[in-house]
Amino acid sequence: MPQLITTPNLDAADDFYEALIDAHQGLSSADSHALNARLVLLLANHIGSLAVLREALAAAQAPG
Numbered sequence: 001m002p003q004l005i006t007t008p009n010l011d012a013a014d015d016f017y018e019a020l021i022d023a024h025q026g027l028s029s030a031d032s033h034a035l036n037a038r039l040v041l042l043l044a045n046h047i048g049s050l051a052v053l054r055e056a057l058a059a060a061q062a063p064g
Helices: 013-024 029-047 050-061
Strands: none
Touching: 013 029, 029 050
């Protein structure tokens, strides 16, 4: 069964974070939320596994 990877697994994490922040520059709050929603849906489509996506939802909902 597929499992969500929760250990560090992102190439150039700082560069990705910078690109994410840059993508939000100049956007209204509503446009920023819409960008996040589109990004989540694109990444969910890329992952493709409902089981993994459910794990990700549960992990994101857990107190942190």
